[in-house]
Amino acid sequence: MQKKTLAQKIVRETLRLFGKYPLPSHKMMSNAEIAQDKATYTRLNKDARFRLDSKWDYICKGDKYAPNGVVDCQYFIQDMWGARKVLEHKPDVHYDVGSSVFGFIAHLLTFNQKITLLDIRPMNNQFNTSFLNERGGGITYIQSNATRLENIADDSIQSLSALCSVEHFGLGRYGDPIEPDAWESALKAFQRVLQSNGRLYLSVPVADEDKLCFNAHRIYKPQTIIDALDSMQIVQMGYIKDFDVIECMKWENNSLHINQNALDSMPKAHNRAYYTGLFEFIKN
Incomplete structure (x- = not known):
């Protein structure tokens, strides 16, 4: 894993202290998890209107492990x-x-x-x-x-x-x-x-x-x-x-x-x- 630069650490700590912006979760969904979820969805889905088509993918990896209700x-x-x-x-x-x-x-x-x-x-x-x-x-x-x-x-x-x-x-x-x-x-x-x-x-x-x-x-x-x-x-x-x-x-x-x-x-x-x-x- 690439080490954070000093500047990145300063920015992150400043944001944390001032609480202006929610910080992303340290853990993100992996590509393997996304692929597994896609396979499960395809297997279970019976509705042709909402079939999986990768050209419409809008992948969100940061929400699964983020705490709910993070507010300033x-x-x-x-x-x-x-x-x-x-x-x-x-x-x-x-x-x-x-x-x-x-x-x-x-x-x-x-x-x-x-x-x-x-x-x-x-x-x-x-x-x-x-x-x-x-x-x-x-x-x-x-x-x-x-x-x-x-x-x-x-x-x-x-x-x-x-x-x-x-x-x-x-x-x-x-x-x-x-x-x-x-x-x-x-x-x-x-x-x-x-x-x-x-x-x-x-x-x-x-x-x-x-x-x-x-x-x-x-x-x-x-x-x-x-x-x-x-x-x-x-x-x-x-x-x-x-x-x-x-x-x-x-x-x-x-x-x-x-x-x-x-x-x-x-x-x-x-x-x-x-x-x-x-x-x-x-x-x-």
């Missing part, structure tokens, strides 16, 4: 968390900056939410269909640099989300201009455009200290995010661990309750480790 728990839980929050308050229009369209936004469309998406990159999807617009739902897309939301008026929207997007701002990864303070400018813009009592749902990488992992993302101490949103009240903050959310902060009975043990259990950023932090804010 960070995105899986994050997108459900955000959708539940929006559903709880059901704004007339929910605005989103850079979140997952096939995850979070798809969840919102299942309960016919009207959504305005903002992203710096072009999107050619044709969202104006009767299916997506059913019962008052649907998507409007605005291609724009969301760092300052210059096309949105002050105090004009009820509900806004940015799930795993702000940490990338200003690093050039998505074609945006290099701007070291873009993440903070974006948070200031978010609180500017929200109405009084408007809700902000935010997720970013969190750990025990602030770090820049150029050009991928930033990692934040939770307090760094809270301090930047100085016109908003933190309602709830937690982080995703496996398939659960560990609650760290909750505003209740006019006071902020803090789970210090949970905060102290966050990863060490100097190891490039982080959890996905979930923040809910309300504008004062």
Whole structure:
């Protein structure tokens, strides 16, 4: 068996750590297994419509030994968390900056939410269909640099989300201009455009200290995010661990309750480790 190069090992380990893509199973179906399955199918098949013809073969070797239900728990839980929050308050229009369209936004469309998406990159999807617009739902897309939301008026929207997007701002990864303070400018813009009592749902990488992992993302101490949103009240903050959310902060009975043990259990950023932090804010 050919040995993996150092570069291949680095790529594989990076993908494993970040959990963005499912890795193929180490074991694949052999050609002998495929041939045996073909012979068994030919022997058992009595339906001429679905007879085996090799010119139509579309051989999949990686599925037999792969575990079922391999998902990135960070995105899986994050997108459900955000959708539940929006559903709880059901704004007339929910605005989103850079979140997952096939995850979070798809969840919102299942309960016919009207959504305005903002992203710096072009999107050619044709969202104006009767299916997506059913019962008052649907998507409007605005291609724009969301760092300052210059096309949105002050105090004009009820509900806004940015799930795993702000940490990338200003690093050039998505074609945006290099701007070291873009993440903070974006948070200031978010609180500017929200109405009084408007809700902000935010997720970013969190750990025990602030770090820049150029050009991928930033990692934040939770307090760094809270301090930047100085016109908003933190309602709830937690982080995703496996398939659960560990609650760290909750505003209740006019006071902020803090789970210090949970905060102290966050990863060490100097190891490039982080959890996905979930923040809910309300504008004062």
